[in-house]
Amino acid sequence: MPTxxxxxxxxxxxxxxxxHVARPRLGFPGKLGMDGSKVAQAFDEGRIREIRExxxxxxxxxxxxxxxxxxxxxxxxxxxxAVEHERAKAYCRDSGAVHWKEFVEAWxxxx
Numbered sequence: 001m002p003t004x005x006x007x008x009x010x011x012x013x014x015x016x017x018x019x020h021v022a023r024p025r026l027g028f029p030g031k032l033g034m035d036g037s038k039v040a041q042a043f044d045e046g047r048i049r050e051i052r053e054x055x056x057x058x059x060x061x062x063x064x065x066x067x068x069x070x071x072x073x074x075x076x077x078x079x080x081x082a083v084e085h086e087r088a089k090a091y092c093r094d095s096g097a098v099h100w101k102e103f104v105e106a107w108x109x110x111x
Contacts, residue, residue: 028064029106032057053099060088060103
């Protein structure tokens with residue numbers, strides 16, 4: 001396993017300490033529509049489905065950043081990362097959910 005500091009390119013953070021700035025630079029969709037600062041208002045308005053969809057896509061974005069981090073550290077291969085990307089895209093497409101369709105479209109546009 002490689003030693004030393006992680007590559008700085010994966011650690012691009014916003015002033016709030018979030019990775020949403022890095023995701024599009026890495027070829028991932030990033031935030032789509034909602035962000036964490038809008039969750040409380042959405043909750044107060046009863047928009048629970050939107051919150052759930054935001055959280056689901058945020059988790060997948062985080063997984064994609066984690067995979068890139070592991071690849072840059074030499075812990076997985078580019079092929080391993082590509083296989084995981086295809087599995088994620090297949091899950092999104094097969095779900096039939098609009099937010100996953102939009103996620104894949106944004107991902108492919110960002111790549």
